[in-house]
Amino acid sequence: MxxxxxxxxxxxxxxxxxxxxxxxxxxxxxxxxxxxxxxxxxxxxxxxxxxxxxxxxxxxxxxxxxxxxxxxxxxxxxxxxxxxxxxxxxxxxxxxxxxxxxxxxxxxxLPGLQTPSSGKEKSTTTTKGIKDQNISVPMPETGSTLVLRVMPDDNSCLFTAVGGALRGLRSDPSETFTPDALRRLVVEHIRAHPEKYSAVILGKSPGAYCAGMLRPDTWGGEIELAIVSEIFRLEIDVIDVKTGTVYRVGEGNGYPLRCVLVYSNVHYDRVAEIFVEGQEEVDFDVTRWAADESSDHIIVHAQEMCRKLKEEHHYYTDTSDFxxxxxxxxxxxxxxxxxxxxxxxxxxxxxxxxxxxxx
Known part of the structure; x- marks a missing residue:
């Protein structure tokens, strides 16, 4: 054994x-x-x-x-x-x-969604990772499959995960949202609302916070998720791998659509729906669903995926005993x-x- x-x-x-x-x-x-x-x-x-x-x-x-x-x-x-x-x-x-x-x-x-605003997440290990496992969960009620799209460990996983779910959300289908572009949007939003994003909320002066957020080695967290949710009128549901808890960012604001991310306590990945078994081309992924009960099955199966990630792949960082x-x-x-x-x-x-x- x-x-x-x-x-x-x-x-x-x-x-x-x-x-x-x-x-x-x-x-x-x-x-x-x-x-x-x-x-x-x-x-x-x-x-x-x-x-x-x-x-x-x-x-x-x-x-x-x-x-x-x-x-x-x-x-x-x-x-x-x-x-x-x-x-x-x-x-x-x-x-x-x-x-x-x-x-x-x-x-x-910190545990939960209090993700650090700065740090490093890049790993130099060459062992086989979760990306090679093709994590998926069948959804018989729709004849489709829910898959985990694993983001790079490059300190911008949150922005990459969300950015992929924004593809085609606006009128220009060719518009892309790179981590750098989303970082700039977040900073512009903070600067435009100084009464809302004070040093008390940000944990440091707005100037220092914005300067750090523009750096590619700075992590995004709950503040950045909330801002992206507000800018794009998109509910962002984040599922904690360890507990299966669903954190609904932007819930109750009347946003028409939602996307789903998986959170391992130090890393974010994106959940996508595919209709062709083994599909690897992300351009054909479904990454947004109606933000109502019609997509509850997506949340249920995403939680099932998180149980699989936890129990079979130990894909989370336990901040209580690491x-x-x-x-x-x-x-x-x-x-x-x-x-x-x-x-x-x-x-x-x-x-x-x-x-x-x-x-």
């Missing part, structure tokens, strides 16, 4: 026999990570495997369904060596696990609370999530 893990050196997986004990699993993880000794945590809230569990089978504890967190013991010499590496390099241990590179996230990342590393001082912590405390006490903001991208 394959068991996945996250460690300060990266994420990966180990292959062990179905009857392997906890002790054998821990030894395999130590071999894969090159740590002399480790604490292995599982479940939620995370709890450490104990010596008393050493001879129990890994399957009896459900570890084959877990994404384990590996923490080097503090006095381990290997830990010190790892902590001096500001950016972990990918390594591979033959026959065990591929340790992938990290994905940087902002220190201010493992992160500070690229400025080498600090390693787990969870949003620890991250916020470190960021506030040090002022450090170059933070990397040790993201699970194991095949």
């Amino acid at each position: 394959k068991i996945r893990f996250k460690a300060p050196s990266g994420a990966g997986s180990v292959e062990v026999h179905d009857a392997s004990t906890v002790k054998e699993l821990v030894e395999a993880i130590k071999l894969a990570t090159n740590y002399g000794d480790v604490t292995v945590k599982y479940g939620w809230p995370p709890k450490a495997l104990t010596a008393e569990q050493a001879e129990l089978s890994a399957q009896s504890l459900g570890l084959h369904r877990e994404n384990l967190t590996v923490v080097p013991v503090e006095n381990d010499s290997t830990t010190s060596s790892q902590n001096t590496q500001p950016t972990p390099e990918p390594t591979t241990t033959a026959g065990t696990a591929a340790i992938t590179t990290t994905t940087t996230i902002p220190a201010a990342a 493992v992160v590393m500070c690229n400025e001082c080498g600090w390693i912590g787990q969870g949003q609370t620890a991250l916020a405390k470190h960021s506030l006490s040090t002022g450090h903001s170059d933070i990397s999530e040790i993201k699970d991208t194991a095949a």
Whole structure:
């Protein structure tokens, strides 16, 4: 069986026999990570495997369904060596696990739709990603299929996802809405409504906020979704992969159409409807539906897709138990609370999530 893990050196997986004990699993993880000794945590809230569990089978504890967190013991010499590496390099241990590179996230990342207004989301990992999985859900009531259109990890995923849903919305069918164009529209809207978008709302001065939003490495979030929704009179429904919750941006404003995005806590993708199985050409995608009960089946199947993404592909970042590393001082912590405390006490903001991208 394959068991996945996250460690300060990266994420990966180990292959062990179905009857392997906890002790054998821990030894395999130590071999894969090159740590002399480790604490292995599982479940939620995370709890450490104990010596008393050493001879129990890994399957009896459900570890084959877990994404384990590996923490080097503090006095381990290997830990010190790892902590001096500001950016972990990918390594591979033959026959065990591929340790992938990290994905940087902002220190201010919050759960729900409080998406950070700045940060990095680009990953350099070369392992097979969700884009290669062709995630889809059949919709028998319409004879069509709902598919996930995966956006690039280039810090503009929100704008790319929404921009694709705007194609053909206005009278000019050739009009396109690139991330740069949407960023400019957002900034112009903020500047035109200073009474609405104050420093209190934006979290910083409007000038600083707008300057940052024009940069291609700045993330968009709830404010940008609301502005795009208002400009284009389009309800934007965002479904949280982890919880299946639907956030309806622009609901109740009488907008005639809606689009649907999928949110993994650090990344946005677009949902589309296709009528030809295996269709890859996005120009033929249906990306907008009537904003009433006639398109409720789209939301239901999109939630089904999110359950599939969560349970089968683990396609979300859990800010309650993710493992992160500070690229400025080498600090390693787990969870949003620890991250916020470190960021506030040090002022450090170059933070990397040790993201699970194991095949």
